[in-house]
Amino acid sequence: MNDPRPSVCVIRAASLGALLLALIAGGCTKAPPAATPIEIGTIERTSPDGPVRGRWAKIHLDQPGVQVLVTGPVSPSVSDPRGTEAHLETVPDWAAETHATLAINANFFSLRTKPGTENPEPGYRDALPADLVGLSISGGKLVSPPRVHAGRGDPALLILRHGRARVAYADKADLAEVVAAVAGMGPSDDGKRPGSFLVTDGRNTGATARVAPEARHPRTAVGVSADGRTLILAVVDGRQPEHSIGATLPELATLMIELGAANALNLDGGGSSSFVYTGPDGAAVINHPSGGAWRPVGNHLGVTLRPR
Numbered sequence: 309m310n311d312p313r314p315s316v317c318v319i320r321a322a323s324l325g326a327l328l329l330a331l332i333a334g335g336c337t338k339a340p341p342a343a344t345p346i347e348i349g350t351i352e353r354t355s356p357d358g359p360v361r362g363r364w365a366k367i368h369l370d371q372p373g374v375q376v377l378v379t380g381p382v383s384p385s386v387s388d389p390r391g392t393e394a395h396l397e398t399v400p401d402w403a404a405e406t407h408a409t410l411a412i413n414a415n416f417f418s419l420r421t422k423p424g425t426e427n428p429e430p431g432y433r434d435a436l437p438a439d440l441v442g443l444s445i446s447g448g449k450l451v452s453p454p455r456v457h458a459g460r461g462d463p464a465l466l467i468l469r470h471g472r473a474r475v476a477y478a479d480k481a482d483l484a485e486v487v488a489a490v491a492g493m494g495p496s497d498d499g500k501r502p503g504s505f506l507v508t509d510g511r512n513t514g515a516t517a518r519v520a521p522e523a524r525h526p527r528t529a530v531g532v533s534a535d536g537r538t539l540i541l542a543v544v545d546g547r548q549p550e551h552s553i554g555a556t557l558p559e560l561a562t563l564m565i566e567l568g569a570a571n572a573l574n575l576d577g578g579g580s581s582s583f584v585y586t587g588p589d590g591a592a593v594i595n596h597p598s599g600g601a602w603r604p605v606g607n608h609l610g611v612t613l614r615p616r
Contacts, residue, residue, distance in 0.1 A: 345371035345613055346410055348585050348593055351544060351563065357524065360559070361552040362544035363583040363595050364567055365410055367611050370471035370537050377406055377610040378414065378446040378488045382437075389420045392437040393444070393452050396604035399582035400594075401434070408610030410585045412541055413528055414490040415452070416441040416576040417606030432579075438606040442491030443478055451607075454479050455494060462494030463505050463517075463573035465530045465539075465609075472536040475505060475571035490530070490609050492573040493518040506561045507531060507572035514561030517574050521557035526581035526598045529560050530609065531569025540569045541609075543583035547598040554598075579603040 351362040367374060379402065382388070382395055394417060403411035419428035420437040429436055440452040442462040454461045456479050464478035467488035476482055478489065494503035496518070504516040506529055515521050526546035532539060542563055546554020555563070557574055564572040580603050583595040597603060 344368075345374045346585075346611060348410075351542065355553065355559070358549055358553040359551065360544060360555055361596075362527075362542060363585070363593065364543075364563075365541045365583075365585065366567070367410070367539040367541070368537065369467075369473060369539055373614040374471070375612050375614055376467045376473075376488045376539070377408055377411075377608075377612055378444060378490055379451070379606075379608045380446040381449060381451045388437045391439070392420050393440045394438045394606040396432060396434055396436045396438055396606060397608070398434070398602035398604050399608055400584050400602055402608045403584050403586070403610060406610060406612065408584075408612050410541075411582075411608055411610035412530075412543055412575075412584075413580045413582045413605045414575055414607040414609040415444055416493055432604050434604045436604070440607050441493060443489050444491065444607055445483065445486055445489035448487045450483075454483075454491070457495045457497070457503075458499065460494065462491045462503065464489055464491040465532070465573065467539075468536075473532045473539050474536055475530075475532050475573055488609075490575065490607060492575055505571055506557060506574045507564050507569050510534075510565065510570050512558055512561040512565060514557035514559070514574075517557045517561070519574075524554035524556055525577050526552075526579070527555050527557070527560050527577040528575040528581045528583075529564055529572055530575060531564045531567070531572025533568050534570035538568065539611075540564060540567050540572070541583075542567065543581050543595045545581070545596045545598065546578075548596065551596055575609075576605065576607075580605045 347366040443454040444452040461479040502516040503518040527544040545552035585593040
């Protein structure tokens with residue numbers, strides 16, 4: 309089993325004196341720096357309700373050649389409703405199109421109505437027009453503006469220049485140095501559900517994150533290490549009792565803390581939760597989407613490795 313928790317040094321000793329001798333002898337050494345820009349691993353744990361499985365990744369943003377990608381703006385089309393921000397596409401298809409080494413789903417989204425109709429087309433199909441919920445920036449270009457409620461922006465992942473990232477309640481004032489961004493869900497319109505970070509300064513705040521914090525669902529989360537140099541991704545499978553029952557948001561926050569996230573947010577989940585990684589040998593590492601097939605989604609977050 310690939311343990312999703314960060315590597316720690318454990319020394320077992322029969323007495324305090326033995327423990328001190330072990331430490332003096334150098335029984336615990338600092339872990340070496342990451343050898344590759346992207347690390348991936350498997351989530352395997354048990355809960356009182358059943359198994360929980362998924363995938364995680366750590367991206368070392370200050371490594372040469374690392375570039376974070378977000379779905380770009382759509383080209384205007386006469387068949388689209390005015391203001392369309394996205395067209396649905398599966399994560400594997402988007403990863404292939406952009407040559408992303410790693411890709412996951414990102415923002416929540418809603419389907420758009422077509423001209424002359426009152427309701428969106430039913431179901432999720434490739435190329436359907438969609439609106440993104442909250443902030444999305446691709447290559448320094450604004451794709452979807454930040455959603456601000458009662459003076460505070462939604463939780464967002466901001467990728468900055470020079471290999472840094474941060475998680476913030478982002479509004480327009482936060483975007484000057486941002487080259488890529490995706491967002492989770494902030495407060496409900498009535499203000500009764502706060503829509504907080506999943507992890508706040510190392511503390512588990514999943515109980516006040518959105519959406520449906522106490523329910524078990526497939527989940528997708530992103531976080532950042534305290535120094536802003538490591539981007540942390542996790543996708544938990546769900547709705548498959550024999551494989552994985554999903555996670556609550558407090559459980560997802562615990563996982564992100566164990567992976568090293570100082571701050572983290574919850575992204576779109578359910579049937580949208582997708583993880584696709586292509587290794588140096590071309591072999592694919594994927595999650596198990598809840599519907600048995602990849603759902604086309606409105607926004608994607610990925611990583612590509614440029615030649616050094």
